[in-house]
Every structure is written in structure tokens, then in C-alpha cells.
Amino acid sequence: MIHTIDTKKLLSLNDIQHILDSNATLALSAQTKKQIVACREYLDKKMASQKEPIYGINKGFGSLCNVVIPDNELEQLQTNLVMSHACGMGDEVSLEVVRLMLLLKIQSLSYGKSAVQLQTVERLIDFYNHKIYPVVYEQGSLGASGDLSPLAHLCLPLLGLGEVCYQGRKYSAAEVLKKLKWQAIKLKSKEGLALLNGTQFMSAYGVWCLLKAQKLNKVADLVSAISLDAFDGRIEPFKDNIHIIRPHKGQLDTARTIRGYLQGSEILAQRKEHVQDPYSFRCIPQVHGATKDATSYVVSVFETEINSVTDNPTVFPEDDEVISGGNFHGQPLAISLDFLSIVIAELGNISERRVYQLISGLRHLPAFLVAKPGLNSGFMIPQYTAASIVSQNKQWCTPASVDSIVSSNGKEDHVSMGANAATKCFKVIQNVERILSIELLNASQAIEFRRPKKSSKKIEKFLAEFRKTIPFITEDKMMYQEMEATLQFVKLLKI
Numbered sequence: 199m200i201h202t203i204d205t206k207k208l209l210s211l212n213d214i215q216h217i218l219d220s221n222a223t224l225a226l227s228a229q230t231k232k233q234i235v236a237c238r239e240y241l242d243k244k245m246a247s248q249k250e251p252i253y254g255i256n257k258g259f260g261s262l263c264n265v266v267i268p269d270n271e272l273e274q275l276q277t278n279l280v281m282s283h284a285c286g287m288g289d290e291v292s293l294e295v296v297r298l299m300l301l302l303k304i305q306s307l308s309y310g311k312s313a314v315q316l317q318t319v320e321r322l323i324d325f326y327n328h329k330i331y332p333v334v335y336e337q338g339s340l341g342a343s344g345d346l347s348p349l350a351h352l353c354l355p356l357l358g359l360g361e362v363c364y365q366g367r368k369y370s371a372a373e374v375l376k377k378l379k380w381q382a383i384k385l386k387s388k389e390g391l392a393l394l395n396g397t398q399f400m401s402a403y404g405v406w407c408l409l410k411a412q413k414l415n416k417v418a419d420l421v422s423a424i425s426l427d428a429f430d431g432r433i434e435p436f437k438d439n440i441h442i443i444r445p446h447k448g449q450l451d452t453a454r455t456i457r458g459y460l461q462g463s464e465i466l467a468q469r470k471e472h473v474q475d476p477y478s479f480r481c482i483p484q485v486h487g488a489t490k491d492a493t494s495y496v497v498s499v500f501e502t503e504i505n506s507v508t509d510n511p512t513v514f515p516e517d518d519e520v521i522s523g524g525n526f527h528g529q530p531l532a533i534s535l536d537f538l539s540i541v542i543a544e545l546g547n548i549s550e551r552r553v554y555q556l557i558s559g560l561r562h563l564p565a566f567l568v569a570k571p572g573l574n575s576g577f578m579i580p581q582y583t584a585a586s587i588v589s590q591n592k593q594w595c596t597p598a599s600v601d602s603i604v605s606s607n608g609k610e611d612h613v614s615m616g617a618n619a620a621t622k623c624f625k626v627i628q629n630v631e632r633i634l635s636i637e638l639l640n641a642s643q644a645i646e647f648r649r650p651k652k653s654s655k656k657i658e659k660f661l662a663e664f665r666k667t668i669p670f671i672t673e674d675k676m677m678y679q680e681m682e683a684t685l686q687f688v689k690l691l692k693i
Contacts, residue, residue, distance in 0.1 A: 202227050205309045208505050211497060215409055217301070223327040224301070226308060226319065233310030234319055240515035241313040241388060252511065252520050255388045276390030277357060283350035283394055284360065286335025291348070293363060296331040298402035299352055302504055303393070311507040311514065312392040318383055321356055330374055333361040334399075340605060341616030344508060344526030345399030348617070353393040358382035395509035400531045403620035404500045407535070410627045411493050411542050414634065415486065416693045418545045419452060420660070421638045422482050423459035425552045427653045428644035430561045433457065433466055435480045448487030456482060463654040472561070478551035485548050492541040499534040528616030532599035535619035539626045543591040546633035550584040553637050556644045557581055567643045574674045577640055580681060584636045587629045594622045635685040639668065646670050
């Protein structure tokens, strides 16, 4: 399958999910090629006719913006820029995120406002289509002037420099270009800056996090429904009338989803000895719903961003202008990524509380969900693990976007720290997936103690599938293996 990049059409998160799932290759539409070429030709003509220097094109960068560069050194200027800015450190960025960085960089350069060569964009497409993923590092971006360092690492291989992952191995970029008989790109004026300025590191992390977050919102509803039935919870707090009088969309949707999962449950229908459930059960619609609504807001921010031009300076052939602005500043993303971290962390926070309730020996469930507590520790320590992860998330949810450090001799005196917000959010999302896996392991164990009564057909069908991977636990065993198997089950879950 081929996904044609046509910048007249908006790229949505659903589109990106489809591109990834279908393993689509990329191609430029004829109109997109035309606008890329037209912008480059405009800049070449402007430089030939204009004597006044232009920032980033025949002047230096950052605080060196007043240094004029001779025409015969303009190509070297761009090469130097890419090499000198490749200053990443720390862990390597996952290949999933690098793949998204390539896609989003191609999209942004395709609007015909960046004055890059067509062959430069097409080479990035070659990397994507051949699964040649540049080695990029997590640390190094301030989130303004864009993601300079990680994008430098992303684009070094265009010049035959840096390293790439290809066919399961790490190579020097020069080796792979030689293997495929590709010539290194020779950058023209402005191109290095177009490649390095931009928000594609933050955006790629954000897209990855949002695709995961949308799934985890659904997983949390399903798992919490199993927990509710396992805890012999009440359905009244999920009735429509109580949510219609406080009609937050996410709250209404969550209540309806939980009712749908539990419809027909024998456990739910039995007489209850208690009149109220703890908040971690009773307030599932309010807590999960707030996360859904917040996630939707963050989606709107990122869908705007991935359909934008974020390098600098920006070239407007139709207006005969080259403008040095600030579209590379990651503040909208930084704030949204901090927000997403907080709201997804809350799914983990309330999930761990349900785990705690399930193992507490309440409502005729055995302590720690085993038949012989004392001899067996059962599910005691998975809750410890969940609590530890929840606490770590709280530490990672300290906002990055409230911080700023002056750089470039004061020229760049306010930065977004959006890259740090992005890498923290990535870790929070992974952690919440682990916590929900622990809840699923506990809830599936607890519900067996309600037999012979059954839950709903939907939940029983799901649990039967889960039991093909994870058996009911009758006595102590190495629980980390069951926890890891449950995590892999959740990762592969289509919901």
C-alpha cells in the first residue's frame, strides 16, 4: 500500500495509525512535488537578485546571526550546521519513534515553505520506505529552536554521516548508502536549517504517546469493568441519569461503556450486602472520563502541529517574503505533553487502588487472592510493584514546560523544554500499560472466586482468551513471568 503525501489534505492520528498498521510506503503527490520545487526555485532567484543578507541562508545561526557568509561557502555552512548540531546523548530513541520522526519531517517539508531540494525530501522518503532508521538520542533538545540536536542526528545520514539501523543491525550511514548505491545529498543554502529547525522529535513522541493513550483509555475501561464485577460492585453509579446531570462527554461515554461490558452479568445482578463502593470503583466514569476528554484536547493540538510548517526562516514565494519567526517553539506541545502525562498517570493511579481493594480480603474474596494465604503470598507483591510504578509516575509528572534555560548567548532566551516533556510522557505511558496489566492479572484471578456465577458474555469471552495465556494461580509461583506475559497480552490486544 502507498500513502501519498498531499498537503492539501489534513493528516490525522487515525491516518498515521493506518499508515503504520498497513506498513504503507510513502510517495509525494504531483502537486506536492511542484510546490517543493517552486519554493526552492524562488529562493535561488531571490538570492541571485538580492544583495541584503537573509538569516540562516547567507548569515550565521543563533547568536551568530549577524555574521555574513560568502556565497562560495553556503553549502559548507549547511553541512557544518548539521554536523555541529548532532550533539545528542543518553539512550537511543526507539525505532518506532524514529519512524514517526521521518514521516512527520517529510510532511512538514512538503508544504513548499522550507526551500529544500526535492531530492532531499525524496531521500528522506527512501529512508522511510527502506526502513533505514537514523540513530537518534533522547537528550539534547530544548524544544526551541525546534528539536535541533535530535533532528541533526535524524538528517546526518542524508550526508552519508552518522549511524542508521537497517535490517536489524547498526551501520554507518556511509555503508548503507554504498550498499544501496545512493549518493550523499549535497545541501544547498537554507536546507540544513530547514532540516534541523522543527518540532518533529516532540511531535513524534506525542503521536506515539497519543496512539497508546487512546488504546489505554479503552483498556482501562475493560479492565475496570472486570475488577468491578470481581469486587461485587454496584451498577447504579454507572446509570445514565446521574451522568446526564453532569454531562462531560468522557464521563457519559465511560459509564455507557462499563454498562455495555457488564450487561447480563450474573454477578452484577446478585443482591448486594453493601450500599456503596470505594471511589476507585464508584468514580470510574468521572476519573476515566476526565482522562478521555483531556486526551481529546491533546489530540487536537498535535493534529494541528503535524499539519504545520515549523522550520525557520519560512519562505513565502506568493508574498515575496522570507520571514524569520518562531514556529519552531514547542510551547503548545510541551504544555500538552505535560497535561497528557498527568491525565494518563491518573488511569494508573486509580487502577492501583482497585488492585489494592481486590487483594484486601474484602467482600468474601480471600486475602491476596489465593486459597491458602499465609502459606502463599499470592498477589501481595504485584500490588507493591504497581504502587512503586504509580509513585514513579508522580515524580515524572512534574511539568517540564514551566522550566526554561537561556541558550545561544541570550538570543534564545526562552525555551519550551518540550523534548523533556515528550520523553517523560513516553515513560509514563509505558508505566500505565504495566499498571493496567497488573490490574488485569488481579481482576481475572479475583473473578474466579465468584464461581459458579458468571460475568457478562463479553467479559467471559475476553477472560477465556486471556486464560489461554495466563492460567488461574492456585499456589505461589514466580509472578514476574505472569506479569510480563499479561503485559504482552495487553500490548497485542485489539480493542
